[in-house]
Amino acid sequence: MLIKLRAFAASISLFWLGAAHATGLEFRFNEAPARLYSAAVQKGQIDAATGEAIRRLPETGAMVRKMRLKDADAFIDYLRGLGRDPQKVELATQVQSEFGRENGGKFALAATEITRQLKAYVPPEFTANLTVHFLFGGNAMGFAFDDKHDDVYVDLSRFTQATPEELAEVVSHELFHAVQSHVMTAPPRPAADMQQSATGKIWMNRLLYDLVQEGTAELFSHPIADRPATPFSTRGKERIVRNLKRIKNIAALMETSSLRLLLAPPRDEDHYDRIYGMLFYGNFDDMGYDMGWVMANAIERKDGKQAIFRLLQGEPKQFVLRYQQIAESDPTLFRFNEDFLSAVRALPR
Incomplete structure (x- = not known):
């Protein structure tokens, strides 16, 4: 099983871990949306440039879909509301602080634990390249879509008090949903002309x-x-x-x-x-x-x-x-x- 956390520069800084096998299951953390959303909430206002950056993120579309919002502007208004809530601002500050820790902090420790957990249930011949998108806010601790087999989403605002092990368990839960979407046969939906x-x-x-x-x-x-x-x-x-x-x-x-x-x-x-x-x-x-x-x-x-x-x-x-x-x-x-x-x-x- 191969577990990777990639290191990109600037706005998308993902951490690399060593490969356990040459083939198998890969996953990576994408922290860019959580960084952007939590920074906007911490600041308490969203200027035009930040708003445009939020609109461009694919994860914003996922949030709109999950929260059943009208569009990206409705999600931006939602973030503005969080910025007026002192408790949410404090959570955003804590998330930003975690991103500033050396050597990956809680996320690197969680990745090691996720590797161990998934390896126990997923056979080495299974292959997939999955992404964990870290978010801030929303109406779910974690979620995935049946029609997006390689992506799962986790709201970091709910994990400021979590240990690395606890974060890993929830992320593993969501990643296993992605594994399921590759393995399980999706149930049929009723045909449009069916009584x-x-x-x-x-x-x-x-x-x-x-x-x-x-x-x-x-x-x-x-x-x-x-x-x-x-x-x-x-x-x-x-x-x-x-x-x-x-x-x-x-x-x-x-x-x-x-x-x-x-x-x-x-x-x-x-x-x-x-x-x-x-x-x-x-x-x-x-x-x-x-x-x-x-x-x-x-x-x-x-x-x-x-x-x-x-x-x-x-x-x-x-x-x-x-x-x-x-x-x-x-x-x-x-x-x-x-x-x-x-x-x-x-x-x-």
Whole structure:
């Protein structure tokens, strides 16, 4: 596996690390957008030249898309708003300070840890050249797009209190999404002329696909549950404890949501998103992430780390069915009900 952090001059200063193999997975950090955005917030105003520089960044387009803004000017207005918030200005100052550290600071340490984590799950024959785009601001700690296989995005404003290990775990989570996009077969979308009532299996399969993605990626960010709390990890640890206590209820919500998609399909992507959000949005306590982790962790413990990568190569329903096989002989694990499992088995190949 090859891990690189490149060193460009001036505005894009990326750090090089030594290559572990001649071929394999490469990733690099692009800190340019985080530098520019956080400097604008720290300064508290955005002049014409800075505004034009922000518009030119490809990452600005990604932020507009993720935040569902009208255009780049709307994002610039958003940054101006952050510049009027003393707490956000302080975060921007801290991010700028981290960039000024010698030898890469937190980022270089995180890169070494990311290398170790990914190497455990990704076989050496897998090849890709990925970029981690560091940002400042937005509505997500990290994200990736299904149609951009080589790019992931991480909001550094949320990591000022994080250790290098904690930063690495979240970045690894996002990079694994990029790996997934190379390996997994994206689920089909309903054809434009397809009757809504006939799309149920398509939407249910989509939810299982999303469960596989988030559950397996959560293997990287879930270790905070097993360590003492830190200023960064406290909220996440508390969420995990809450969700594990009610895991059977979360599984029931997964069953109900899946059967709702199957029997009363949503009209479009936005209506699907409302159902997806109950399981995977933070305002609903990220319940689907923790249920997915329970499933992925059970499979890893039984079949090994490389089994996770192999599951990505198959149908989403195999993740659910393999978990159920393991749960049937382990009384500590929740089990899905038979109505749900029958519907899962009936999904097309």
